Amino acid sequence: MSSILVVDDDKSLRDLLSAVLRDRGYEVEIAKEGDEALKILAHTRFDIVISDIIMPGKEGIETIREIRDVYPDIQVIAMSTGGSLGNVQILEYARMIGAHEAVRKPIKLPDLIAVVEQMLS
Structure with missing residues (x-):
């Protein structure tokens, strides 16, 4: 069984992602920050680590x-509502420093599940 660590300071999002991923059969742990x-x-x-x-x-x-x-060896999915670091978009920057995927908040659960399943296949 694949295991996923969800890292986000928003308790409701941590709990939602944890529940959805567990329902899909993944082992899930959560953390509030880095x-x-x-x-x-x-x-x-x-x-996989899914990190805000x-x-x-x-x-993050x-x-x-x-x-x-x-x-x-751990794959990383970065999440953010967006924003920029100078002239570089934050999700683009996350990919540049090593995130394998980046998803924009608000999270579309079917899209996130598809990314997780693709990364684990």
Whole structure:
């Protein structure tokens, strides 16, 4: 069974994604921000990390960089409502630093499930 770590500061979104992914048969854990996610990753193996970009504490870009450096086999999906870092769009930047996929919030659940299934196939 594939395992997924969902990282987002929005409890309702964490709970929704967790429930939907569990209903699809995945093992799911959740984290509120990047530091918590990295502590979980130190003890548990995941196939995919789905991470928000803008979070309090350790934000998503820094978290994705660390995941790519320390756990290169884990696939990463970045999530954000958008925005930019200078002249670079934040989701584009997330891909540049190692996210395998990037999805815009609000999340369309069928699209996210399709991305997860494609990444795991």
